[in-house]
């Protein structure tokens with residue numbers, strides 16, 4: 001078996017640097033919330049492959065569903081010879097996405113592809129072109145998505161002209177003094193100085209920003225956006241790629257506000273580790289593009305749909321909505337306790353089990369400490385814990401343990417985190433002379 005160092009050397013020679021790795025830990029196998037590297041070292045996984053494993057690594061029911069499907073059919077292409085699992089999962093998602101309006105679902109493969117399709121559908125239905133997105137937002141790495149992203153480097157820099165007709169407004173960040181009213185005022189201003197609301201096809205928002213730093217959209221913002229969209233005939237797209245599938249204690253984060261989106265994008269945890277994504281929306285809107293206007297060769301693969309059906313059962317049977325809330329009730333006070341001890345923790349925030357801390361210098365929100373976040377991810381790995389940073393300023397650590405993690409492992413993970421934090425916080429204080 002090659003070592004991590006051997007593989008890293010080969011990786012550097014064979015794979016472009018544009019695909020960044022936060023850790024040089026090469027995964028060999030995993031089960032539920034534990035992962036073993038190629039050297040046999042065991043880690044607790046608080047990253048879940050960026051929020052893909054709400055039902056844990058290789059859940060036995062997901063594995064069984066994939067194995068059964070493997071014996072029957074791995075690919076047919078839904079556009080050529082359709083199959084039942086695609087329809088069954090579409091029916092399940094149509095019922096799960098909030099709101100009384102009848103829904104339809106199309107499957108794709110990645111989150112970015114779901115967002116691309118949501119934009120296409122919104123434009124076709126409204127016969128308008130402009131899209132409003134939010135600062136700090138992240139929607140993927142394809143060309144339309146990078147235009148929607150609310151962060152320039154490393155997503156947009158050097159990647160040529162952005163597709164036109166995308167406008168950004170600030171996302172509420174109470175910690176940085178940006179309120180829901182500021183976001184709404186910015187849209188008002190946009191309508192006055194840059195774009196006629198009658199030209200706007202959609203507003204796309206993450207109900208809880210993922211890559212942007214786990215900022216939670218206040219429910220009143222989502223309700224006011226709904227009213228604004230209704231007033232001007234604009235569609236509201238909820239990007240639930242990271243916040244969906246029980247992570248926040250509801251199936252979808254937008255449910256905390258009671259708002260029915262017109263279109264929702266879904267990916268990551270939808271299929272427990274198999275690449276699958278979806279656009280779910282009001283049936284009339286989804287039916288706007290003509291036959292042939294939507295689709296993809298691999299979109300909604302039989303393996304992904306079989307896994308997705310198993311994930312829906314697991315969320316219900318293992319009561320993962322309640323579990324996410326319970327995990328949040330454990331994580332928030334634990335991190336708030338650390339915040340009292342460590343002045344580098346500027347804010348602890350989250351919704352359900354979508355929880356993060358923001359790292360700063362000298363208690364100051366305006367002094368983000370991205371270097372500390374980087375060092376902390378490395379120090380956690382040394383302790384045997386996989387974590388992820390994120391944030392507009394790169395200074396946020398997010399906690400995304402599988403919702404199937406045991407209490408014992410969750411506690412053990414936080415004990416490891418605390419040790420790593422103590423180590424990097426003391427060296428960072430020594431470096432700054434604090």
Ligand SMILES: Cc1ncc(COP(=O)(O)O)c(C=O)c1O
Nearest residue numbers: 110111112138139140210241242
């Ligand atoms: C909210 C959101 N939308 C879209 C995407 C893009 O998903 P993918 O990386 O599968 O293309 C992500 C990925 O992190 C995301 O968090």
